[in-house]
Amino acid sequence: xxxEDENYYRVFxxxxxxxxSNKEAHVYLLLLFKSDYNTGESNVLLETLSxxxxxxxxxxSDYLHKAKRLGYVDITPQYFKTENGQPKKKNFYKVHIPPKxxxxxxxxxxxxxxxGLSPNEETDIKGFILLVKCICxxxxxxxxxxxxxxxxxxxxxxxxxxxxxxxxxxxxxIKRYKGCYxxxxxxxxxxxxxYFPKGTPPLYKEIYSTIDLFCQTKGLETPPYKKELxxxxxxxxxxxxxxxxxxxxxxxxxxxxxKFQLAQRLPNLNEPINSLNYFVKMLTNKDxxxxxxxxxxxxxx
Numbered sequence: 001x002x003x004e005d006e007n008y009y010r011v012f013x014x015x016x017x018x019x020x021s022n023k024e025a026h027v028y029l030l031l032l033f034k035s036d037y038n039t040g041e042s043n044v045l046l047e048t049l050s051x052x053x054x055x056x057x058x059x060x061s062d063y064l065h066k067a068k069r070l071g072y073v074d075i076t077p078q079y080f081k082t083e084n085g086q087p088k089k090k091n092f093y094k095v096h097i098p099p100k101x102x103x104x105x106x107x108x109x110x111x112x113x114x115x116g117l118s119p120n121e122e123t124d125i126k127g128f129i130l131l132v133k134c135i136c137x138x139x140x141x142x143x144x145x146x147x148x149x150x151x152x153x154x155x156x157x158x159x160x161x162x163x164x165x166x167x168x169x170x171x172x173x174i175k176r177y178k179g180c181y182x183x184x185x186x187x188x189x190x191x192x193x194x195y196f197p198k199g200t201p202p203l204y205k206e207i208y209s210t211i212d213l214f215c216q217t218k219g220l221e222t223p224p225y226k227k228e229l230x231x232x233x234x235x236x237x238x239x240x241x242x243x244x245x246x247x248x249x250x251x252x253x254x255x256x257x258x259k260f261q262l263a264q265r266l267p268n269l270n271e272p273i274n275s276l277n278y279f280v281k282m283l284t285n286k287d288x289x290x291x292x293x294x295x296x297x298x299x300x301x
Contacts, residue, residue, distance in 0.1 A: 010037070011102040016072050017134025021156050022164065024063040026127030027053050031064060031073065032095055033110055040095040054119030064093070072096050103133055109187035114171060128164040129173060131156070132181065133188055137274055140221035141183040144274075178272060182221075203240055204230045210258045211279055218269050229276040233258070236284045258283065 010032040017025055030052055034044035049064075050057040067073045074094040082088050109129075114122055131154050136143045143150070147165060151158040165181070168174040174183055208225050215222040239247075239256045247253050254260050265282050273279075281287050 008107045009104050010035075011098060012105050012130065012134075013072060013096075013098040014101045014103060014134045016067065016070065017103075017131050018153060019070055019155055020063075020066065020131075022124055022127030022131050022160075023055070024066055024127070025130045026123045027055070027060055027063040028067050028072070029105060029110065029127075029130060031093060032105075033107065035093065035095045040097050042093040042095070043090075044093065046091060052119070053123050054121070055123070103188055105130070106187050109185065112185075112187075125164060125167060125171070125173070128156075128161075129168060129183060129185065132174065133183060136183070137221075140223070141185075141188065142177065142180055142221050142272055144180050180272065200227065201234075203234050203238070206240055207233050207237065207258055211262070211276070214259070214262045214266075215273065220269070220273060223273055223276045223278070226276055229280050232280045232286070233283050237261075
């Protein structure tokens, strides 16, 4: 994944978010932003991370070494002499950049500050939001988990989750949304919203962009792009907007216009949509299930 400004975004592994506490997750995020976007290498001082996190250097070191044990960062000690000739140790870091299963975090999330909270309290709150983001539905900001279910999926206790969720709701960082929890911050997945794999047909892009705009007008999160599901819609709606403009038959234009059909079939849509399959059913009157990947055949000799 390539984003527009390499200094402004970092990718955070979803699985790591489920193995760290909120404090540990935010410290790891701090390291990500002190690391090279392409190589993951960093010469950041432990004292710098400590100052930004609001925790002492030993605590921050422990958090990073936990990420190392989990396989998400290499930490190599280097020794050099100070100006007065005394030996000193400094760590060299190399974070592992995940090729898939990640969330994109923008710099303005790291730069958030809240009145009345100390640096370490801010670290705790933002780390908690980061963990909630890791268990949201398919790159959206909405999770269907209850607080007890969150405790089963995250490495923090139910009591801790209750505490931080209450604080996040008070600060309007997370809100209750139709029985679910929704992150209100516009800090995640920038550069990912309209991302299409290389070679995506223009028709597929147009159909998904139309659905995306439709969801935005309804105040809903757009389900993530899946070519298999958009492909099913494309079978029934094979014409681009440019193609439709060249037609003289108004009824034919209405029949094959995704925008028109969405407005006609879903005039009062106000419920969260978890998958593009919902739109497949609404637009084609068919349900589509993505077939599982075939396992390679095994032969017994």
